[in-house]
Amino acid sequence: MSTITLDKKQMIKTLNNISENGLKVFDDNYQIDNNSENPDAIVVRSFHMHDLTFGDELKAIARAGAGVNNIPVEKCTEQGIVVFNTPGANANAVKELVLTTIMASSRNLFDGVAWAKALDNETEDLSKLVEAGKKQFVGTEAKGKTLGVIGLGAIGALVANDALNLGMDVIGFDPFISVDTAWNLSRNVKRAATIDELFQHSDYITVHVPLTDDTKGMFNSGSFSLMKQGVQILNFSRGELVNEKDMSQALEEGTVARYITDFPNANVLKMKNVIPIPHLGASTKESEDNCAVMAARQIKDYLETGNIKNSVNFPNASLPYTGKKRVATFHQNVPNMVGQMSSAISSFDLNIADMVNRSRGEYAYTMIDIENDVNGDIIPNLERKISQIEGVVTTRII
Ligand SMILES: NC(=O)c1ccc[n+]([C@@H]2O[C@H](COP(=O)([O-])OP(=O)(O)OC[C@H]3O[C@@H](n4cnc5c(N)ncnc54)[C@H](O)[C@@H]3O)[C@@H](O)[C@H]2O)c1
Numbered sequence: 001m002s003t004i005t006l007d008k009k010q011m012i013k014t015l016n017n018i019s020e021n022g023l024k025v026f027d028d029n030y031q032i033d034n035n036s037e038n039p040d041a042i043v044v045r046s047f048h049m050h051d052l053t054f055g056d057e058l059k060a061i062a063r064a065g066a067g068v069n070n071i072p073v074e075k076c077t078e079q080g081i082v083v084f085n086t087p088g089a090n091a092n093a094v095k096e097l098v099l100t101t102i103m104a105s106s107r108n109l110f111d112g113v114a115w116a117k118a119l120d121n122e123t124e125d126l127s128k129l130v131e132a133g134k135k136q137f138v139g140t141e142a143k144g145k146t147l148g149v150i151g152l153g154a155i156g157a158l159v160a161n162d163a164l165n166l167g168m169d170v171i172g173f174d175p176f177i178s179v180d181t182a183w184n185l186s187r188n189v190k191r192a193a194t195i196d197e198l199f200q201h202s203d204y205i206t207v208h209v210p211l212t213d214d215t216k217g218m219f220n221s222g223s224f225s226l227m228k229q230g231v232q233i234l235n236f237s238r239g240e241l242v243n244e245k246d247m248s249q250a251l252e253e254g255t256v257a258r259y260i261t262d263f264p265n266a267n268v269l270k271m272k273n274v275i276p277i278p279h280l281g282a283s284t285k286e287s288e289d290n291c292a293v294m295a296a297r298q299i300k301d302y303l304e305t306g307n308i309k310n311s312v313n314f315p316n317a318s319l320p321y322t323g324k325k326r327v328a329t330f331h332q333n334v335p336n337m338v339g340q341m342s343s344a345i346s347s348f349d350l351n352i353a354d355m356v357n358r359s360r361g362e363y364a365y366t367m368i369d370i371e372n373d374v375n376g377d378i379i380p381n382l383e384r385k386i387s388q389i390e391g392v393v394t395t396r397i398i
């Protein structure tokens with residue numbers, strides 16, 4: 001990453017508590033101002049951003065975490081705002097909590113501890129009471145049971161591999177598994193050909209997919225009807241993956257013995273046999289540092305060099321930054337955009353040193369490095385000329 005001086009201090013706004021170690025990444029070129037009406041970049045965790053209006057200086061939003069359903073990604077794309085997330089940075093934290101709760105739930109630990117804490121400590125023979133009461137909390141062991149893992153990305157793959165080490169049988173389902181994850185996944189994780197197959201064979205089901213139109217409500221009366229009686233379901237992904245009405249009924253009927261969710265709400269708290277966790281999946285010191293540092297570095301790199309890594313809406317693009325002026329343009333993915341940008345540059349008697357053009361769906365991103373020294377009025381004039389090309393969403397000269 002470069003250390004360069006920017007033309008003006010860049011305003012950074014945070015919408016949630018962001019780890020100090022992440023904020024330290026922003027050097028003297030930056031000012032953290034959480035009251036800023038028009039920041040250059042925003043760092044966010046779960047803050048719901050759909051109702052916000054964005055100022056014209058906003059160039060980047062970084063989600064210090066995985067899920068981006070709290071961010072209006074489509075609106076950002078249309079306005080030329082790059083959205084980043086931090087893939088894998090909190091995966092270990094979630095994995096540890098998933099495995100912890102599989103065992104804690106199966107051993108009735110939450111109920112047992114609550115019962116013990118409620119005992120009257122003035123009672124004379126407390127230990128007798130404990131020994132007599134413990135039979136209510138006899139549990140089962142995870143070893144030898146089948147865990148179904150839906151979504152074998154950063155979290156799902158870690159959960160699947162480590163559950164094998166606990167002696168569980170693991171079956172996984174992920175029709176879009178990445179090559180990297182597939183390489184890291186133990187070959188002892190069995191592959192379910194369909195999600196129904198996973199539903200039918202699992203004693204525990206844990207879900208690790210993003211919330212999208214396709215995954216919303218994937219746990220419903222239809223899926224519950226396929227599951228083993230007494231299955232335990234863990235949801236550390238998003239509450240909306242589960243149809244609450246159907247889950248409530250499945251818990252009442254005992255089809256689902258336990259619903260462990262990181263996303264309690266008023267309906268969930270009324271359900272029988274629910275274990276509500278206050279969205280603690282990623283809440284560890286290590287994970288908060290990892291996410292914040294990664295998010296801040298991605299913003300800094302983008303603002304200083306235009307390079308993009310881990311965007312969820314722009315194509316990833318990278319060109320070694322030499323310190324020469326760079327024209328970084330986000331535009332529609334249509335013919336002759338690069339040709340028109342090159343003509344605009346040569347109309348100022350400037351020569352191109354290097355360039356990269358990457359597309360993603362309907363949009364593309366082009367960075368063009370200029371060989372000559374570019375000073376004075378040329379910069380705003382060139383910026384204006386490029387921004388006037390039809391199909392250009394935003395352009396910056398860095
Ligand atoms: N509780 C928490 O604190 C916490 C923390 C991190 C992430 N999350 C949630 O967990 C989700 C997953 O996180 P991750 O880091 O593993 O993301 P990831 O992108 O690494 O993995 C997601 C996986 O889901 C797969 N997938 C997508 N649609 C699918 C479908 N219909 N069926 C099966 N698989 C499908 C993808 O192919 C991918 O492999 C996030 O989107 C977020 O919502 C929650």
Ligand SMILES: O=C(O)[C@H](O)COP(=O)(O)O
Binds near residue numbers: 066279283
């Ligand atoms: O998607 C995520 O990364 C998690 O839900 C974590 O959310 P948090 O950063 O608000 O803890």
